[in-house]
Amino acid sequence: MASSAAALVVPALKRHTSTVIVAHGLGDSGAGWTFLPEQWRRQHKFEETKFILPNAPPIPITINMGMRMPGWYDIADFGDIGGRTEDETGILRSQKYFHSLIQAEMDAGIASERIVLGGFSQGGAMSLMAGVTAPTKLGGIFGLSCYLLLQDKIRDMVPAASPNKATSIFMGHGNADQVVKYQWGQLTAEKLREWGWNVEFKTYRGLPHSAAPEEIGDLEKWLEGRIPALGGKGGA
Numbered sequence: 001m002a003s004s005a006a007a008l009v010v011p012a013l014k015r016h017t018s019t020v021i022v023a024h025g026l027g028d029s030g031a032g033w034t035f036l037p038e039q040w041r042r043q044h045k046f047e048e049t050k051f052i053l054p055n056a057p058p059i060p061i062t063i064n065m066g067m068r069m070p071g072w073y074d075i076a077d078f079g080d081i082g083g084r085t086e087d088e089t090g091i092l093r094s095q096k097y098f099h100s101l102i103q104a105e106m107d108a109g110i111a112s113e114r115i116v117l118g119g120f121s122q123g124g125a126m127s128l129m130a131g132v133t134a135p136t137k138l139g140g141i142f143g144l145s146c147y148l149l150l151q152d153k154i155r156d157m158v159p160a161a162s163p164n165k166a167t168s169i170f171m172g173h174g175n176a177d178q179v180v181k182y183q184w185g186q187l188t189a190e191k192l193r194e195w196g197w198n199v200e201f202k203t204y205r206g207l208p209h210s211a212a213p214e215e216i217g218d219l220e221k222w223l224e225g226r227i228p229a230l231g232g233k234g235g236a
Helices: 035-042 088-107 122-132 182-194 213-226
Strands: 008-010 018-023 049-053 058-061 067-070 115-120 140-144 168-174 198-204
Touching: 008 035, 018 088, 018 122, 035 049, 035 213, 049 088, 088 115, 088 122, 115 122, 115 213, 122 140, 122 168, 122 182, 140 213, 168 182, 168 213, 182 198, 198 213
Parallel strands: 018 049, 018 115, 115 140, 140 168, 168 198
Antiparallel strands: 008 049, 058 067
């Protein structure tokens, strides 16, 4: 991931006790999601939380005629999940990168249970994959308008202790999504539940491939349960 721009960081306003990593979608950048911490700063929410908004490296994207754009992995076709050709090399490269971001926060003194990993579209897909395969327990995992990667292999990639089996996973998806099919999100939630993960899946009627205020509000409530303020106790 050396070719990607440095991640954007929004520091905690008070004593840093938690970290939220938010991964953008294909063709976007970390700057595209600064509205989240900005909105919550205005509302005096998550003042003990550091936000990390990483930038994917520019890579050739097959479905866009090989044009280079920020992406966590290549997309070769728009086939249904489980039937499409997947860029396993790129996915595993990004998995390693997200795990390194988590480790860096732990090295800085943040308990892994106070670190949340999430994202939108490609970033959401990577967050689900990197989250359930993380070697340490996380505070939460979220994926908006996304789907399951490497579904035939991912269970074998989970650490033997499965530290995130009970970790709360929040998924949100619009039922008018024209890019990442709503059914893909549903199937992903169903499959993860079938395998024993704790998934909350919310549907947003009429929402296309984007995030809506109602969805962000639900994400905010979910996050409050994952990383409640400690009042200056613990953290870095």
